[in-house]
Amino acid sequence: MDTAEIRRRFLDHFESNGHTVVPSASLLLDDPNLLFVNAGMVPFKPYFLGQETPPYKRATSVQKCVRTQDIEEVGKTTRHGTFFQMNGNFSFGDYFKEGAIELAWSLVTGSVEDGGLGFDPERVWVTVLPSDQEARGFWKSVAGLPDERIQDRGLEDNYWHMGVPGPGGPCSEIYIDRGAEYGPDGGPVVDEDRFLEIWNLVFMQEELSQVRSKADFDVAGPLPSKNIDTGMGLERVAYLLQGKQNMYEIDQVFPVIERASALSGKRYGAVHEDDVRFRVIADHVRSGLMLIGDGVTPGNEGRGYVLRRLLRRAVRSMRLLGYEDPALPELLPVSRDEMSRSYPEIASDFARISQVAYAEEEAFRQTLAKGTQIFDLAADSAKAQGATVLTGDKAFQLHDTYGFPIDLTLEMASEQGLAVDEPGFRALMAEQRARAKADAKSKKGRHADTRIYRDALDTFGPTEWLAYERLSTESQVRSIIQESGRTPAVGESQIAEVVLDRTPFYAESGGQNADAGVLVWDGGRAEVLDVQRPVRGLVVHQVRVLDGELTEGTALQADVDPQWRVGACQAHSGTHVVHAALREVLGPTALQSGSYNRPGYLRLDFGWSSALSPEQLREVELAANVALREDLPVSAAVMPLERAKELGALALFGETYGEDVRVVEIGGPWSRELCGGTHVSRSSQIGTVVLTSDSSVGAGNRRVEAVVGLEGFSYLARERDLVAQVSDLLKVQHDDVPGRVADLVGRLRTAEKEMEKLRGAQLLSSAGDLAAGAAEVDGVAYVGHVADGLAAKDVRTLALDVRGRLDASRPGVVAMIGTADGKAACVVAVNDAGRAAGLAAGDLIKAAMESLGGRGGGKADVAQGGGTEVTAAPQAVEAVRRAIQGAV
Structure with a gap:
């Protein structure tokens, strides 16, 4: 069965x-x-x-x-x-x-x-x-x-x-x-x-x-x-x-193992270590499929980090089985075919799911290349110091900072003749898990906090919520709540939560900020700071009393700030418009995965694997503003969830919906989403949509930000004023500003190149004098020099040039320290004769770093480092001299 x-x-x-x-x-x-x-x-x-x-x-x-x-x-x-x-x-x-x-x-x-x-x-x-x-x-x-x-x-x-x-x-x-x-x-x-x-x-x-x-x-x-x-x-x-x-051999899981076996040429059931990898692949591919299906995107914390680990462990396991080509495009469709029998949405949404997963694998392949370079440096440093073990903190850094799996570190270390301090690594991992558990434990018990709200709901019944219908209503205080519990009254300047029998205030949800406004009663007034629904059916207002005293049973007027609500409606409708415009320009896989909006501003996260080009951003912005110009009707209707799905209404990942849902349409099917927010009645009332940024929020996920309404016009006005100021400075017409700026930038770059040549020539001219003035230190020609204003790149160039001018037949050491921008950059270079005499740049630079208050390292011929104790540069030069005396 x-x-x-x-x-x-x-x-x-x-x-x-x-x-x-x-x-x-x-x-x-x-x-x-x-x-x-x-x-x-x-x-x-x-x-x-x-x-x-x-x-x-x-x-x-x-x-x-x-x-x-x-x-x-x-x-x-x-x-x-x-x-x-x-x-x-x-x-x-x-x-x-x-x-x-x-x-x-x-x-x-x-x-x-x-x-x-x-x-x-x-x-x-x-x-x-x-x-x-x-x-x-x-x-x-x-x-x-x-x-x-x-x-x-x-x-x-x-x-x-x-x-x-x-x-x-x-x-x-x-x-x-x-x-x-x-x-x-x-x-x-x-x-x-x-x-x-x-x-x-x-x-x-x-x-x-x-x-x-x-x-x-x-x-x-x-x-x-x-x-x-x-x-x-x-x-x-x-x-x-x-x-x-076992569970890995059932019909929903084993086909992934079969495909992985075919790709790798390894047989399941033959070798235990390989079987472990096959099971990791089967489990993690299915888990990743289902998590992305529910809206998780890879990231560096929380849910996103779990997904990232699962996908990367699956890819890594395929590599350990000998398969180094992209694996998820081969495995994820197999899991989709099995799981979609029970969850059809996995098949219908697979274009988006696969886009996120494949982007993460590609990012991991790049991480492996980068991490390999970091590992090589760490291994070279360990061996240069005569160590046979890679430290636990280095292994942890590779894992935690670069996403480098510990099993890969172990394998590569073995290839280089090194062991890894696994106990040290495991201890650091345990500390990290303990911190995570402590954080999770600190969050427990929050359900108890809702009992007071539940009591209010049981005692007074649900709040009559009028946010869709009006901005003002007469109301009565049912309950007042502070940190210590229910209280009969609050006075001036005090903050409390207030339960009303009816309210026009929109409670924060669906990415939309709560309404602002006031509560006014005979002899008093309170500012509404926030509005929430801690339990279903109950609306709670956080208020600060401005005048008078607020008591239970008080009759009052609840007034939403009308300008705030207008801005909120513009922003929320603008979010729907931008979402529809993204899908129109980029295609149906550009699905919203999160949003936030407040009056005048919106941001929208959506599934996409690469940065939007300037042309794409312009197209999205144009599509959004065309929708505004067309004055599309905006409507909302409550219907059964199944009916909404039949109409193709889009839902936000991770949201839980009841049997009946509210569907908001802008221009009919052009934008049709499940939404409980407040909206304008026609798209033209949004005013304008101005995209201000596009950024990454994780592999396969992008974020666009925009301003709307008056804030949009203000943003464009500031841009216009900026262009006018630049135009006046350059003495050109507005349309000529880009060309004029490009010309100035080109001339500046040419001048910088000329200055670079002059600085190089100056360095070369000083190299000969520095080499000629080398001091004798126990048979070693030593050049120690502090160059004020010299950046790290130039310090290295000068040190290597000086070393090349020293007599190659005798040991020579150059210690060059540049001071610029409040930092000291140090390079130590040793010639062939010096290395033959037992001198190593990687050892000598440690002496300099003790004075400079920094860290440094490198190989026997060249080492470099940096510190913050700029005034100690002369002492660092002298410290290298003493280190030479002790080494020969």
């Missing part, structure tokens, strides 16, 4: 039993505790935590998940993977233990002909918490399992919570006996290779007040309503039903 069919059967089973089928949420969920969605229940957390009211009593889903804590372990065993799919069914105060067990048992053991999975009931084992005799009883009465196949396990295995105060409860795990060839008998408490867990049923029934560890927590009491949360590993079930050994 293939994986897509198992997925279909799971959803059909629960849908036929009254569950609402909920599509997989994006891997990028707005959760401060998570980098990616890592479990099937994550999208339902607000319901389990009581932050939101679930729209259904029963739900089922197959959720895309990514876990990243074990990336470096992927492939070493067949248990670790990054991307996986979690089948789940959920009950919110509806059925409980008996219902969950009955539904699971009927699917697991139901016949294939009747839509079940067809597992032999005699091969099913389960575990329960020892104190949960209720669950044990249901397994016996519902499933008919004997006591010996219902095993007790402790809190570490059979109690679930989220690691923070909140819901928790016992769980019951379902295992399948794979047979005697996989290990000893005796159930999962004896061997979890033979007895493989496929499903965990969580019975949420308790409220936890303190959580210290997995098995150490305090129970505050029972939950108001009991809930069910289950998770079935789709890949695990797939390899059991497909008769495979």
Whole structure:
């Protein structure tokens, strides 16, 4: 049974039993505790935590998940993977233990002909918490399992919570006996290779007040309503039903291994080290495909860094298998063909996905070339100092700064006869991970902050939100919140959060800034600083009281600043216009991946692998302003999500959408996007669109910035004034400014070249005098000289020229120090006779650097460095003299 069919059967089973089928949420969920969605229940957390009211009593889903804590372990065993799919069914105060067990048992053991999975009931084992005799009883009465196949396990295995105060409860795990060839008998408490867990049923029934560890927590009491949360590993079930050994051999994964094998000429199953690489490739290619599909782009931090590591590890593994051509164009389409059966959007969006992935591989190929040069310098330096080990901090620098994989460093070091301080490298990596974990831990518990908002929502009901309809309304204060909690009043100059019964203020979302404005009441006034929706249905205003006192129950007038709103509408509609113009000029793969807009300004991130040419920027700007001139109608309509997809409405990656969505059109199909923002009513009201910059925000992702409306006109006016000033200075007409400036630049460059020649001649003329004045230091001809105003490039030229003029038959050393711009540049050069006498420039320059307060290095013939202690240049020259005396 293939994986897509198992997925279909799971959803059909629960849908036929009254569950609402909920599509997989994006891997990028707005959760401060998570980098990616890592479990099937994550999208339902607000319901389990009581932050939101679930729209259904029963739900089922197959959720895309990514876990990243074990990336470096992927492939070493067949248990670790990054991307996986979690089948789940959920009950919110509806059925409980008996219902969950009955539904699971009927699917697991139901016949294939009747839509079940067809597992032999005699091969099913389960575990329960020892104190949960209720669950044990249901397994016996519902499933008919004997006591010996219902095993007790402790809190570490059979109690679930989220690691923070909140819901928790016992769980019951379902295992399948794979047979005697996989290990000893005796159930999962004896061997979890033979007895493989496929499903965990969580019975949420308790409220936890303190959580210290997995098995150490305090129970505050029972939950108001009991809930069910289950998770079935789709890949695990797939390899059991497909008769495979592990998740890497199932139909959705193994074709990538087959393709990698064909490309590399290596056979999977022949050599363990190669098998590890094959598994890394298969896992990371699929994970990268799904992450890019959900809008992640490669970067140097957070989610982007995880994606970058995955793609680069896959490429590197192909290189280790002997394949050095671009690999992702060969492998990514294979994964697309398998995954698109369950996720059709992967195929329809593949042009964008592949553009991002292939750009990252090309960037990595360039990184490998650059990193190799850095490695060579580090290796040469180590060997010049007589070292046999490359330091851990150098290996870490190669990894962290240049993206150079440690396995590549190990391999190349071995080729040069060097070892690598792996313990030192691992220690630095551990420190980095510890900092990341500490940062993540510091973010935990934020869900508790929403309880006060949830209480306000439960007490007063949802805020009547009027932002689309009006800019002003009468309202009443429902609740006032400060850091210490709810308060009855706030006075002048104090800042607080205010919940109103109705509001015209737009709350920040979808990249649009919140509205500005004021709250006015009899005897007082407050400035609105920010507007947010901390829980669905509740709008919270952060205000500063300007006059009077604001108390709960106060009747007031809520007024949005009309000029602010006009500018915000212009900017948000302008964002849609720029997006449509980009797609018109560059093609449909130029899809938005993020945006931000405030009155007069917008920025838009989109998938694209190279900088836009000046011609392309002009075309995009022209297309946007043509749309403004055509005075296109702007409309918004709420419709079912499926209908919006049928119309081709574009969605922002990483956003979570409900069953009904708001579609904003500008000129009908020319621009059609899912959007909750405020907009102008006709495109001409945007005024103007002026693109101000194009920059990179990661491989395969660009950012354009623009100003609109009056800010756009002001920007053009400043440009006009600047041209006028230059025109006046040059005494030419405006149209002649570029030609005149080009002429001046050409003449300046010619003059600089002439000055460079004169400076070179001057240097050469001084070289002879410096060489002739060489001092005798223990049989070595030594030239030590400080040249004020000489830059590093010229210092090196002069030092080498002086060395060339010394008597080649006797040892000679030149130490040249140039001082310019508050810095000292030092070059030490040793001739052949000097090196034969045991002198090395790389050693001598260290003496100079101690005085100059900097670092330097190089080879035996030439070394260079720099420092900040300019006034110590004479002492540095003398330090080199003393070093010569001690070396010969």
